[in-house]
Amino acid sequence: MVAEGKGVNKEGAKERISDSTSEFNSEDFFQKTYKESNVAEFFRRNLHMLGYAGPLKNLTTIVHEFVTNGLDACEEGNILPEIAVELESLGERDMVVSIQDNGTGIPESYIPKLLGKMLSGTKFHRYIQSRGQQGIGSVGAIMFAHITTGQPIKIITSTGNGTIVTAVMDIDVKKNEPIIYQMLKSKGKWRGTKIIAHYKDVLYQKSEQGVLEYLRRTAMANPHAKISLKEPDGNVIVFERSAKKIPPKPVEMQPHPLGISADDLRGLAINTEARKISTFLSTGLSRVSSGKAAEVEKLCSGLDFSADPKGMTHQQAERIVKAFKEVKFVSPSTEGLVPIGEERVEESLKNILKPNFYSVVTRAPSVFRGGIPFQVEVGLAYEGEAGRAVTIKEDGRTKSGKASEIMRFTNRVPLLFDAGGCAITTAVKSVEWKRYHITDFENSPITVIVNFISPHVPYTSAGKQALSEDEDIMAELRFALMDAGRKLKSHLAGVRREQMKQRRRDLFNKYIPEIARAVSKLSGTAEGTLKDKLQKLVSLRLKSKEFEEEEEAALEEDGQKGPEGDREKEEEEDE
Amino acid sequence: MADKNPIVPKLEKLGREVSEQIKKGENPYVSIPVRALSNVKFNKEKKTLSLGSQESKRYFVNVAHARKFMQTMLVSSFCKELVEHDIHASIREAYYSLKRNIAGTHENTFEEQGESDPIIVDLEVMLDILREQLHLNADRSGVAAGKVIISDRGDTIDWSKLGSGGWSVPSNVEDIKIKKVDAKFVLVVEKNATFDRLNEDRFWEKHDCILVGTHGQAARGTKRLIHNLHQKTNLPVYVFTDADAYGYYIYSVIKSGSINLAHASEEFATPSAKFIGLTMADIENYGLEKYTIRATDQDLKRTREMLKYPWFAAKEWQEELKTMVERKIKAEQEALASRHLKFVSEEYLPTKIKKKDFLP
Numbered sequence: 001m002v003a004e005g006k007g008v009n010k011e012g013a014k015e016r017i018s019d020s021t022s023e024f025n026s027e028d029f030f031q032k033t034y035k036e037s038n039v040a041e042f043f044r045r046n047l048h049m050l051g052y053a054g055p056l057k058n059l060t061t062i063v064h065e066f067v068t069n070g071l072d073a074c075e076e077g078n079i080l081p082e083i084a085v086e087l088e089s090l091g092e093r094d095m096v097v098s099i100q101d102n103g104t105g106i107p108e109s110y111i112p113k114l115l116g117k118m119l120s121g122t123k124f125h126r127y128i129q130s131r132g133q134q135g136i137g138s139v140g141a142i143m144f145a146h147i148t149t150g151q152p153i154k155i156i157t158s159t160g161n162g163t164i165v166t167a168v169m170d171i172d173v174k175k176n177e178p179i180i181y182q183m184l185k186s187k188g189k190w191r192g193t194k195i196i197a198h199y200k201d202v203l204y205q206k207s208e209q210g211v212l213e214y215l216r217r218t219a220m221a222n223p224h225a226k227i228s229l230k231e232p233d234g235n236v237i238v239f240e241r242s243a244k245k246i247p248p249k250p251v252e253m254q255p256h257p258l259g260i261s262a263d264d265l266r267g268l269a270i271n272t273e274a275r276k277i278s279t280f281l282s283t284g285l286s287r288v289s290s291g292k293a294a295e296v297e298k299l300c301s302g303l304d305f306s307a308d309p310k311g312m313t314h315q316q317a318e319r320i321v322k323a324f325k326e327v328k329f330v331s332p333s334t335e336g337l338v339p340i341g342e343e344r345v346e347e348s349l350k351n352i353l354k355p356n357f358y359s360v361v362t363r364a365p366s367v368f369r370g371g372i373p374f375q376v377e378v379g380l381a382y383e384g385e386a387g388r389a390v391t392i393k394e395d396g397r398t399k400s401g402k403a404s405e406i407m408r409f410t411n412r413v414p415l416l417f418d419a420g421g422c423a424i425t426t427a428v429k430s431v432e433w434k435r436y437h438i439t440d441f442e443n444s445p446i447t448v449i450v451n452f453i454s455p456h457v458p459y460t461s462a463g464k465q466a467l468s469e470d471e472d473i474m475a476e477l478r479f480a481l482m483d484a485g486r487k488l489k490s491h492l493a494g495v496r497r498e499q500m501k502q503r504r505r506d507l508f509n510k511y512i513p514e515i516a517r518a519v520s521k522l523s524g525t526a527e528g529t530l531k532d533k534l535q536k537l538v539s540l541r542l543k544s545k546e547f548e549e550e551e552e553a554a555l556e557e558d559g560q561k562g563p564e565g566d567r568e569k570e571e572e573e574d575e
Numbered sequence: 576m577a578d579k580n581p582i583v584p585k586l587e588k589l590g591r592e593v594s595e596q597i598k599k600g601e602n603p604y605v606s607i608p609v610r611a612l613s614n615v616k617f618n619k620e621k622k623t624l625s626l627g628s629q630e631s632k633r634y635f636v637n638v639a640h641a642r643k644f645m646q647t648m649l650v651s652s653f654c655k656e657l658v659e660h661d662i663h664a665s666i667r668e669a670y671y672s673l674k675r676n677i678a679g680t681h682e683n684t685f686e687e688q689g690e691s692d693p694i695i696v697d698l699e700v701m702l703d704i705l706r707e708q709l710h711l712n713a714d715r716s717g718v719a720a721g722k723v724i725i726s727d728r729g730d731t732i733d734w735s736k737l738g739s740g741g742w743s744v745p746s747n748v749e750d751i752k753i754k755k756v757d758a759k760f761v762l763v764v765e766k767n768a769t770f771d772r773l774n775e776d777r778f779w780e781k782h783d784c785i786l787v788g789t790h791g792q793a794a795r796g797t798k799r800l801i802h803n804l805h806q807k808t809n810l811p812v813y814v815f816t817d818a819d820a821y822g823y824y825i826y827s828v829i830k831s832g833s834i835n836l837a838h839a840s841e842e843f844a845t846p847s848a849k850f851i852g853l854t855m856a857d858i859e860n861y862g863l864e865k866y867t868i869r870a871t872d873q874d875l876k877r878t879r880e881m882l883k884y885p886w887f888a889a890k891e892w893q894e895e896l897k898t899m900v901e902r903k904i905k906a907e908q909e910a911l912a913s914r915h916l917k918f919v920s921e922e923y924l925p926t927k928i929k930k931k932d933f934l935p
Contacts, residue, residue, distance in 0.1 A: 515648050534597060
């Protein structure tokens, strides 16, 4: 797996890593940088890229890695996920984190491989809409424990076959090999995986970038999952599932020539069974026929397309990728994409944000860079528990209020960091919310949820926390937001109508005392009697259907002319 | 004329009707005859305007009517108090008396006089009475001179002995008694300047007439005075205005009544009145060609509207208005001074009267 990377020296690797504007490709990255040298050193040096940057973010990243693995494990096994996160404080920035899922469990023999070695995950070399960070995530989290406390981790897992395996293990960071200290087996009917690890330099905080918010958003994007959190103080928060159906599994797809980099191409070439580059292209990529492969060949004069793809150099791969751009390919299939779905997002909004109004839009799939399928989902929640709680200063006093909140997701994974540099944030801010009856977006009790789905998410950097501002993606994001805005507007218009009705009610009631007094003077009837009768009359009439119609007509008439008809403007006014 | 007795019962009847509706749990309303061109009829026999039978209902529980319904009740009960206590108020005083904050709101019962004035007219029309009978007075304007003796609240006044100013016509002339008249006709003039000219020249003395100045559109009191003078003496009434749409309309209101007061034409109109000038023909006949003014688009628009009014349907008026539209000119009374200052009193008016050169 790492054979090709051996020729690249450390300097070259550094250069590549520091180029954070280009896409991060973990495979390539590790192939070039990872050697028998000190893994821990490498890891330490690149902590920030893997999501470890400060105690708050550290904890969120750890939880994210294990929860993601848990959800994926359930998805693989067609299981309704139940994830339990427990945080136990041992001191200042010192914590035991335990995360349990009810997924497929890890067969005994796979435990060391799956968890003890970097880049060994099942998602490697697959072009698929997935949550995970392709093989480094959970291992990174284990490594982080090793770095901060030197303590081994404990894994309890069972595939549901009646045997529960408890393993205490660590990573030999020098060799990138797992070390098993203990492996116990016991009888028991249970299925799932529980990981217990001890960390320092972690902080639990109820903030926008904290674990609670991460789990709340994860629950929102995974309405079929039940997620619970035991906070360090012992308090338990449960996000119940709102959907009982397991979403369909994303389908693995072949990469499209227009959505692939030279590195990607070489990675594929290494693993192909094709003997010639031409066959490799027409079998390994989507929408490339042998005819199209021949067209590509013509554009790469001097390059032997009958050569073994495994020997493809980086320069050759670059030439081929460059040639792809000049050939016309059919757009990629979008069949492999699995959105959360409008109904589920709706249930999820209702379940977690309890909004008074909401709207949900799942756009049809689209393609960016001509070759990468993607899809956008948007949910808007208004009032209720939607929006971000803030304290507002007014006349020197502080009081609690609401501000708008943007929840970003890629393939259902919440993005909590780098909001400012994210295409989703830019798109949300570019929408003219006034048009949709949200006059002051920043200070409205609104939550905007955006889920970006793609087998290849174009992050701005290795941190995978922000989506880059691609033109096609921005357009789709905006369309989705505007569609949802329009839907919300019609709901809000309904409310406004209701409020108007209330105002109309007040309109009648406020005149009652004046009318009662005047009519009493004119007729001699007791003022109190008239007041009573008028009040009853108003509440009765406002309930009648006849009134609604009468009122509609009156409003219409009022809009056009006075109720007394087209009184002519005469010049002869004599008063 | 000022018989107060029928007024209070009328207001009480209105109150009882509304009160009964409320007691029965019905949505209370009042019926108001529609005061619009569409509901104004011209009686060719009587040569006066009258209101048709169109009525609109003003409900309490109706978004568009509620406020006006409340205001109608307030004005009604206010007028009942005025009449009962025998107090008179101007329509502006009425507005201030009725304006107050509505409890629990930032709204007033009336925000401006423009709201209360139309309600007063509504009430007149609804009850078929005059605002004077409701003890409400309109603004006054108008002046009179001539060999007439009247009595006003016990004072005897001789219109021939009031110097250069003449007798100022009050807003309410219901209690004025015309005691003695020595005149052959009544001359109504639009402009104060013309009135002053004729008064200085003692036109009323030389030609045995009663001179009335309206100062533009005639106020209610002035219209009522002209009506009363004619009723009492049966003298012919001649109206003298500028040669323009506005002047012609002043004449028509004195003669036939107005759209807004169509319900009270019987009390205000003087159907036998004749138009003495200025006419389009006068411009040539009296050499005023060089002293005309270009008619504005506004003037022409108004003239075209008037061409369609049934009370301008007479052949002479149709010709007059059409000529004005064709020639696009108008002329002021004062243009006659271009000949010499006394031309109007010494030549123009006497000649017109002698020749009976009138428009109907």
